[in-house]
Amino acid sequence: MRKYIVKPTVLLLTVMFMMLFALGVSAASYSEASPIDSDLVISEVYDSGDNYADIELTAKKSKSQKEKKEPDLMKTVLISMGISAAITLIVVFAIYYGYKSNGKTEPYPYNKKAPLDLSVSEDIHVDTDVTRRKIEKNNN
Amino acid sequence: METVAYKCKNCVAPLQYNAAKQKFTCEFCQGEFTEAELREYWGELDERLDEPIQPEPEVSGDPNDFDSSTAIYTCENCGAEIIAEKSTTAATFCVYCQSPVVISNRLAGKYKPDMVIPFKFSKEEAEERFFAFCKKKKFLPKKFISHAQLDMMKGVYFPYWMIDSLKDGGIRATAKKVRKWTQGDYEYTETKTYKIKREGKIDFTGFPCSAIKNEDKDAMKYVNPYDDNDFRDFTMAYLSGFIAEKRDTERNELQSQVDNDLKKYAKKIYRDTISRDYDSVTVDSMDLHTVDEKWRYALLPVWLMNFTYNNKTYMYAMNGQTGKNYGELPCDKKKLAVFGIILFILLAGLGILGGYYLI
Numbered sequence: 001m002r003k004y005i006v007k008p009t010v011l012l013l014t015v016m017f018m019m020l021f022a023l024g025v026s027a028a029s030y031s032e033a034s035p036i037d038s039d040l041v042i043s044e045v046y047d048s049g050d051n052y053a054d055i056e057l058t059a060k061k062s063k064s065q066k067e068k069k070e071p072d073l074m075k076t077v078l079i080s081m082g083i084s085a086a087i088t089l090i091v092v093f094a095i096y097y098g099y100k101s102n103g104k105t106e107p108y109p110y111n112k113k114a115p116l117d118l119s120v121s122e123d124i125h126v127d128t129d130v131t132r133r134k135i136e137k138n139n140n
Numbered sequence: 141m142e143t144v145a146y147k148c149k150n151c152v153a154p155l156q157y158n159a160a161k162q163k164f165t166c167e168f169c170q171g172e173f174t175e176a177e178l179r180e181y182w183g184e185l186d187e188r189l190d191e192p193i194q195p196e197p198e199v200s201g202d203p204n205d206f207d208s209s210t211a212i213y214t215c216e217n218c219g220a221e222i223i224a225e226k227s228t229t230a231a232t233f234c235v236y237c238q239s240p241v242v243i244s245n246r247l248a249g250k251y252k253p254d255m256v257i258p259f260k261f262s263k264e265e266a267e268e269r270f271f272a273f274c275k276k277k278k279f280l281p282k283k284f285i286s287h288a289q290l291d292m293m294k295g296v297y298f299p300y301w302m303i304d305s306l307k308d309g310g311i312r313a314t315a316k317k318v319r320k321w322t323q324g325d326y327e328y329t330e331t332k333t334y335k336i337k338r339e340g341k342i343d344f345t346g347f348p349c350s351a352i353k354n355e356d357k358d359a360m361k362y363v364n365p366y367d368d369n370d371f372r373d374f375t376m377a378y379l380s381g382f383i384a385e386k387r388d389t390e391r392n393e394l395q396s397q398v399d400n401d402l403k404k405y406a407k408k409i410y411r412d413t414i415s416r417d418y419d420s421v422t423v424d425s426m427d428l429h430t431v432d433e434k435w436r437y438a439l440l441p442v443w444l445m446n447f448t449y450n451n452k453t454y455m456y457a458m459n460g461q462t463g464k465n466y467g468e469l470p471c472d473k474k475k476l477a478v479f480g481i482i483l484f485i486l487l488a489g490l491g492i493l494g495g496y497y498l499i
Contacts, residue, residue, distance in 0.1 A: 073496065080491030088484040095279060095479075096471055103457075103466030107364035110405045113345050118413060120310065120339035127333040132326045 144242040145216035146380045149173070149181055154217055154239040156381030159259035159295075159460075164377060178377050213243055228352060231297070231376075231384035240380040251386050253374040254436040255302075257366055259295055259382065259460045266293060266443040269463050270456075279479070281449055281472045289447060295460060297379060297439040298360060299351040299387035303344065303398055304436075309428035310339030311410040315418035334418070338410045341431065349398050351387035351437065359457045362466040363442055370461060371438065384439060391435050403428055 108114075146155040148166035155173070158165040164173045173181075212221055217239035230246040233239065247253065261269075267290050274285045283289060313336040320329050346368045350360035372378075406428050414421055441460025446453055449470035456467035 076495045077492055080495060081488045084484050084487035084491055087487055088480050091483060092476060092480045095476065099277070099279065099469040099471040102469050103362050103464065104358075105362065105464075107361050108347060108405065109365050110344075110409060113347070113365075113368075114342050114405060114409060116340050116342050116409050116413065118338065118340035120337055121413065122335075122337040123315070123415070124335045124337075125332060126335050129331045129333070130328060131331075132328045135322065135325055135327055137325075 143213045143216055144244045144376055145239055146178065146182055146242075146377050147217075154380070155377070156240055157258060157378050158262070158381075160262040160265065162258070162260075164380070175372075175375070175377070179375065182377065213241070215239060215241055217241075228299075228354075228385045228388050229383070230386040231379035231382060233383075240382070242376045242379050242384070244376060246386045247376060247384075252437075253299070253439045255371045256297065256374045256378050256439045257370045257441055257461050258372065258378045259441040260370070261460070261463070263293060263295065263443070266295075266458055266460075266463075269458065270443075270445075270465075273465055277469060279471050279475045281470050284447055284449065284470055289445070292447075293443055293445045295382040296442050296444045297382055297384035298355065298442050299385055300360075300438050300440050301349045301351050301387075301389075301391070301394065301398075302436045302438045303347040303349060303402075303433065305344045305347065305398075305402060305433040306431040307342045307344065307402065307406055307428050308340075308431050309342075309406065309426065310337065311407065311426045312337055312424045313411070313414065313421055314424055315414065315421045317417065318419045336414055336421070338413050340410075342406055342409055344402055344405070347398070347402065348440075349394055349401075351389050351394075352385055353388055355385070356455050356457075359442075359455055359466055363457045363459050363464065365464075366440055366459065366461050374439070379439070382441075387437060399430075 146164065147153065148155050148169060148171050150171045151166060151169040153166050153168035155164045155166055155178075157163075158172075161172065164175070164178050165171065214221055215234035215237060218234060218237040220234060220236040228246075229243065231240065231242045234241050270290065270293070271285065274280055315334045315336050317332045317334070318329065319332075320327065322328070346366075348361075348364050348366070350357060352360070403426070407423065407426055410426070411421065411423060443458040443460055445456045447456065447470065448454070452470075454468055454470050456465065456469070458465045
């Protein structure tokens with residue numbers, strides 16, 4: 001598992017996929033916060049024996065909710081496409097620049113080849129500063 | 141110009157250093173010789189390097205036809221006259237008989253290397269490593285990983301200064317620890333400030349610095365590190381069968397660059413001793429001076445390949461000891477574009493599905 005985690009491309013793709021999924025889910029859930037079945041509403045009103053004007057009003061209501069739902073689908077599609085395009089660009093550029101900078105790793109392993117013989121090591125506490133800030137309370 | 145060709149004791153054919161066997165081999169009679177055997181038989185060739193350098197003869201004929209840095213040498217094997225293209229080339233092949241030729245005059249006197257790391261693996265193994273590396277890179281052009289391209293892979297010994305430097309000094313730094321808590325309606329922030337002092341000696345060993353001007357600086361730098369345990373006393377025989385470059389820089393030309401590099405490393409080393417418990421550390425000052433320093437001239441092995449793609453020349457270098465590779469790689473933009481489109485369609489599809497149907 002570790003060998004997959006340390007590979008930056010795999011990790012990047014996984015994170016981006018999760019981000020995309022989460023964003024898509026949140027966008028859809030936001031748009032469908034109160035779903036109403038328009039047919040059910042019409043039949044219920046009709047069965048109850050209400051007058052014609054009431055039926056027309058309810059039908060108009062459900063029609064406007066249908067119209068509202070369609071742009072939300074578009075919104076989800078657009079958000080998904082936008083995020084996908086952004087992720088794709090990031091991944092493609094990451095690959096491209098990875099090729100450009102292939103092998104640029106630390107040329108001198110100083111941890112192994114440059115031992116330090118420490119003669120002085122001091123950490124002196126010189127000052128303590130305490131500040132306070134009033135926490136703003138949300139009255140709502 | 142004086143040249144040297146190591147010849148087989150048995151059949152007098154040219155000998156080459158066989159990296160896979162770590163021995164000197166004859167392709168004709170299949171003879172194999174160790175370094176000790178070669179030194180015993182051809183030892184006096186290396187002794188020539190301690191003699192003063194002979195001036196290089198100029199190219200005969202119209203001087204306008206040739207670069208001033210070229211010179212003529214004679215192949216020890218076939219007697220052909222061959223022009224060395226660069227003034228830094230110290231080992232090459234005869235273009236007529238393909239015998240390895242070492243230009244000893246360019247390795248003599250002050251240009252005699254102190255040590256060498258011989259190639260650790262053969263060209264065949266370098267090619268295998270190269271293919272294994274390329275398998276992981278899906279966007280390389282097909283031409284790049286072709287066998288025709290690999291014919292251009294050459295074993296080159298590059299000149300480096302290896303620097304051992306004992307430094308003494310230290311740093312002064314300011315560190316801060318921040319703690320936050322709430323009490324009643326208030327949030328408190330406590331910032332503790334510390335003055336930090338670190339002093340001590342740093343013993344830099346085997347710090348590499350390229351000793352040639354007209355080579356790709358990044359390639360020369362990032363093909364490192366090498367393992368110092370494989371350093372051997374220099375003998376020209378190791379160059380037999382490879383190309384070698386000689387240094388064209390002096391210590392005084394590179395001293396300030398090396399001092400700056402070592403200063404950067406020293407700062408990192410001192411800083412690494414500061415506890416990570418601090419929330420922030422700022423280095424206020426650093427003092428560093430040299431106690432002792434030694435520069436040694438070494439030849440280090442690199443497998444090298446040049447590649448032209450879309451009118452741009454790429455250089456690929458592989459450390460001839462460890463196999464570490466370096467080099468800007470050509471990227472097939474068509475392959476990458478197709479990958480991008482597929483990725484986009486997949487992600488967009490999954491996003492829409494995830495967003496619309498799963499809730």
